[in-house]
Amino acid sequence: MMIRIRASMADLLTHGLSAALVRGGKRPDSTLLWLVSGVILPDLLARAPLLLVHGLQHRLGWMEWLALDDDRLITAMGFPHTPAGMVLVATLIALVLPASLTRSPGRWRVAGLLGGGSLLHLLVDVMQRHLEPAGYYLLYPFSVERWELGWFRSDGSLLALPLLAVLWVVLNWSWLRRVRSG
């Protein structure tokens, strides 16, 4: 039996739904789009590049010069998945976005929604369980100790998806029904 290493990534639909649920029964608008963007960013920046490079290395034999067995590099790439990194990423994106995109909510608000969404992502992730030593660097740069609550497996959030989806529909039933009836 041949076994290969794969990186792990949390379920993004649960993360997206958590952002929608935080907003209660409000219709989707730009605030939700920024919030969902914030929720997606940590995995998109910290996990997806590793998965992509690893896939290219093992499937196509490309980019083998990049030493993904170097745990220092992997941990360094996880910085956007820490609260401090999330605040910096949210600030950076809000700063470099063209004024046309940030005019309506304002740059501070965009940074706040992206950062808030990212922190919400971390709140959901912290509930996961991994084999030790595992967890999230919640207090970096003050500490490199890792924490997690261990309530469910890292892929177990998928099992809660139907419940979350039903909850969202119930909360948003009022405007969903009006849209449906035209």
Added chain:
Amino acid sequence: MPAVWGHRAVMTDRWGLRWALAVLVLALLILGGRDLGRRAHGGEVTLNECLAEGDVPCLERRFNLGGLRSEGLPVDGARSVVLVSGVEIELHGWPDDVPEPGSGVVFAVIGRYLGNHRFAVQDAELYPLHGMDMVVGVLVVGIWLVAVLVATRRGYDDDPDPSEHG
């Protein structure tokens, strides 16, 4: 200085303050990442790093091998594992309370290195929904990109819900 942000961003652009801040934040991100990588692994040695020093220093040491994926059936009770670095090791033993990983199942193991590229498994956890997790992730990113593109082209549709205003 909130006035420099939001509606009066032109002023920030004029002085280049926004871009200066962006460069500063980017530098902090790079430095933070480097520092996290250095500090989080100060003293913690991975199996790959240990094997690079040779077989003997790794004997009986405890390691965590995460994100492994089985691609076949067990042969003679031992499982062959290829680490990202290309190093091949064998997993020996399997915890009684953990189901055997079927083909394609992602799992993680903790155990001791026995030498000669053999690894005694002490604890393991399976992630049978990992594949679906990935598919869902790609779908969500795709939908999100479409939503961002539509919002960018058409502008935001933030018409208030009529019911909220009576």
